[in-house]
Amino acid sequence: LVMVDEQANTIGCNLMAALMVPYFLKRYPGAAVVYDLRSSLVVSEEILKYGGTPRRERVGHAYMKKALRDSHGIFGGELSGHFYYRDNFYADSGMITLVHMLNIVSQAEVPVSELIKPIKRYFSSGEVNFKVSDKKAAMDYLAKKYNDGKVDHLDGVTVLFREWWFNCRPSNTEPLLRLNIEAKREDLLEEKFAEIKKDLGSPV
Template sequence: MRVDERIFKAYDIRGTYPDQLNEEIAYLIGGAIVNVIRGRLIAVGRDVRVSSPALERALIRGMTDAGADVVIMGVIPTDAMYFAVGKYEFDGGVMVTASHNPPEYNGFKISRAQAIPLSGDEGLPEIKRIVMSGKFRAAKTPGTVHSKEILEDYINHCLSFINIDELLPFKIAIDATNGVAGIVLERLLQYLPFKVIKLFFEPDGRFPNHLPDPMDEKNREALRQAVLKNKCDFGVIFDGDADRMFMVDEHGEFIGGDMIVAMVARKMLSIEPGATIVHNLICSKVVDEIIEKYGGKAVRSRVGHAFLKPLMRQHNAIFGGEHSGHYFFRDHWYADSGMIAFLVATDVLSQEEKKPSELIAEMDHYFRSGEINTRVSDRWRTIECVAKKVEELTGQKADRLDGITFDFGEWWFNIRPSNTEPLLRLNVEATSKELMEEKRDWILGIIEECK
């Protein structure tokens, strides 16, 4: 059997079904996971994709043949898997999902005990080696399989982050993307005072209405229209496995993930004044300013949960966030949760008694380029060339926490390499639209000279 090694990504295993990822490969992955994390009791959940049940069965067969006892969670959000691993003290957990990818994709998100994720730096290379060899170490006595219902415990856990009695009766449009979010929301919303306009709550792994990627503007169009048509206070959209959440304001305008990080940071700092909050370096300066304003300590991280989560543990940070819509909570085993972030954001809006656009306008005085990708032949050679040219032209040294970052006060930029493609990713932020566009074009010109 031939295995396409490209399925092993920076943070998970992912590929198209059935050509890159099929039942035979899932069986090998199951056994390899048990060999690597050396866990006896492992939880397994899945998303709503058409291929997920078959891949889950093969994965579990590999796990039990390697000696693990498997607890099946059924169809759950990825953040519910993290909850289960932490709450019930499992030795590890696997979520069968391809998150925001199109329906032909599937994959596996894997964590150790305490919901600590495996990544390309730790754990996944060992699994890859075993899978590529075509054989894992089988146990003399196979493991067992049991089922466990966790959604009620998970919902109560999510609700513990807010005071329900303080919520205002908002009118909200919610797009569940035909993913797993709808399953949870049908049960969660009965505890909340909101009037909800429901979009695509029916689980359908073909994602017939739009792809489950909220970062793509066209996938938010139905939500925007629903907010405007129904005169909603705001709108909310989840990705396919519901670990990410984004919002639109009362005008249907997109609220970036870093603005939600800033909103949630306010709430968490009211709970624990002086606490540490970790954010990736692509987040707007707004995040640092809000953390400072409300008495917290900000810690910058490289992009990616494999880097952010260990920093949170190191600093005992109460909260962490990324511009990409991942929000991490210390009391959620340092894992990300779109559902908890949704609840906390509604709590903030209730306390402030302001429209989302008003709250964002108070915080945000910057203009951003968005992430701009440039294809290059040699990522690091190009980055070093850009760094040298900018250092020579400005007299300032590059910050090399993740790629290169230059901060000139009124504007800053970061260039970092893609983990999987020959691309450089550029982000620029400035105090005016004109300055942002001028500097964006200047840096893009230097990239063109260097690539």
């Protein structure tokens, strides 16, 4: 599912997930919400803000459904645009997502562009693909190079700093490494993308 505002600007799927957080948690206080690890930090921030339980999960249909079921979460969202619901047998549904988003927009007293403005707090690279001959070696190199940040290996390598973070993971479906970077400032995003690009080569 893709959403655009009244100015024809595309709204990222992780921002859609962030919009749905208060919509669900006001009705299901304290519920778990599952999101994939590529998602903007704004998703977990909104879950905590509204009293929910964030559940960060690796990328993939099977992992997301299992995490939602295991946590008895109310819904889950992936950066790829798949949204999963407890009341839909933990499966994803574009039609259910459309109905929820229409409810959110219809209940708002401002245009969609104004509705999402408070949650557009970060700058993102989007998912960028690189063809790398030795994917494990490349990820190990990045983990070592950036080991002054908080490193985890839930899916590929993720490193979190105060002002920015990145995830580099092997594709589940193609012979590629997929890179996502997010930063608090656009210039910092550009700087870090150029820096990591030197290690991974040209995007494909």
